[in-house]
Amino acid sequence: MTQILLLEDDPGTADEIRLELVAAGHGVAHRSTLAAAAEAVRAGGIDVLIVDRQLPDGEGLDLIAALRSEGFRTPALVLSALGSLDDRVRGLRAGGDDYLPKPFALVELIARVEALLRRPDERRDTRLIVGPLDLDLLEGKARRAGRPLDLLPRELKLLDYLVRRPGRIVTRSMLLQDVWGYNFEPNSNVVDVHIGRLRRKVDGEGEPQLIRNVRGQGYIFDVPA
């Protein structure tokens, strides 16, 4: 079981996050001060950090910086208040960490944590075969159980992104960010429409559904058993 360190000083928020993470099958260690969190990380066994920024004894980003200088590479998800999005937070992405602006949906948090836990398959494979799917990225073609899928380039990219993250929640804003390359929260269902079309093309008559909707704002690519 993965062990997640949650550094958050508001007990209500911490409880909600903890319950959600536990429900998703993760172990959670909750700390409410920088000092206690640093101690827990140094003791070892932590896979991911979830770090709030304003804590009673300082700034969460400083803890991450301190741990990095001690050689700890544990990935971290920073919860930052919107409206105070500064360059330091933005720079996290480059360092293999992530940030989530408040207020956030719990499903988004789980998706991001899982993305940090299991780095996607970043091999530059141009041919992906997962379950019944066969994606040839060089040719720009996809097949399901031998049946050619008539996908637009963007749809192929979407499918590629989902297939590389099997069994994990992928949220709308993750898709916009990583497939389209723009970082914002859509206020309409534009992404859902894309996924809907992709799903109709991928799932033929009588075939099991490969892309599942997660209530709220995400999708999961299920590898058929």
Added chain:
Amino acid sequence: MFRPDPRTRATWRWGGALAAILILQSLVLAGIFWVTANGNHRRAIEHTLLDDCGFFALTPPAERAEELRERLARDIHRERFLALFDANGRRIAGNVATIPDLPPGTSASFVAPVAPTELPGKTSDVARLTLCPLSDGTRLLTGMDLDDTEEALRLTWQSLLLGLLPGLCLALGVGLVAGRRAARQVDAVRLLTERIVSGDLAQRLPVPARPDSFGLLCAHINSMLDQLQMLVAEVRGIGDDIAHQLRTPLTRLRAGLERGLREAEDRAGFEAVIDRGLAEIDSLLGIVAALLRLRELEDDERRSRFASIDLVRLVEDACDLHRPAAEDRGITLLCECARVPTIEGDASLLFEAVANLIDNAMKFGPPNGTVTVRLASDAAVPTITIADEGDGVPAAERSLVTQRFYRGRRDGVGAGLGLALVKAIVDLHGFALYFAACGSAVTIRCAREMPAPLR
């Protein structure tokens, strides 16, 4: 020290300074007068005294006493002292009793008290004197009474002092008036600030038609107050808007949950209630997030992250993102991109702005119509125009639609923050947002219309 009121200090300072200047001027004037007058008078006296010495030296010794008496008789003003003393210092003739003590280092003439013999009621008188030895061993004391000189000097001082008195009063008066005036002006500002502190922002300072430096200061304070009043009104309005906008969905949410609790009978019923509740909460969170984003966009720091943007790609991406949604609604989404120069900006934000405008066009245009997104170059300035086939925003509402929570239609679609967000993004870039004179076209003109941001 007792300080009754700090504002009277100005009065005392002005008055004091003027009085000091007047006193100094009087002293200098008196000094100059005294030095000049005294010098002239002394030279005149010495001349007379030397004349006497010369005259008596030439007079035969036997006639000197007689000549001396005659001269004294002619001195009707009784200002002359003349006396002849023998070698032993005894008086032979004249109106001075004894030879006065010579002050040490005496030159041609000296000032000393003498004992007059013929002035009734006077035993001593100050005079300028000369003692000249004559050929037969006798000595002639000749002198001039200084009463007149002293009198003249006294008069000078008196008149200066008398003149100084009204001068001082004048100085204090002018100081009082000037100080009062300054204090009154400062008082006006002080009273105003007191009223502003207590919440009355409508007050303004009077500014004369031909303002002095203080008047200019007042004008500046007034324009500052205008700005302040506008900002406060805006903040109050936003606070009211937010409360109002959140209250409606919250009320709806509460009513829905209450009814669900009362009426739902099985698990499916409760799930439906919870789903509706979650949807309401998501829309509430959406409002909060949009407000926070607006706030974030007002932070100019974001400009430091500007980079070169290929608008053709951005517009094509936006069309690509919306095309399936448009097709689902039976709307034709046309994308016309001309080659345009790259611009500096934040790609995600501009994408969000364009996406919002496309979204609006699809929402508010006529059903089964066409939405056109056109990237063009207007005098080397890239312009992004989004138009549907509808009438667009009514002219009267155009200045309102970019305000927070303004909804063109009261049909409950959206929170009325979309165009406010677009406007904020456009403003952040220093670009301009235009509504077409007729029709629904909205244009973002991508030219910096304000000074370049500090890097």
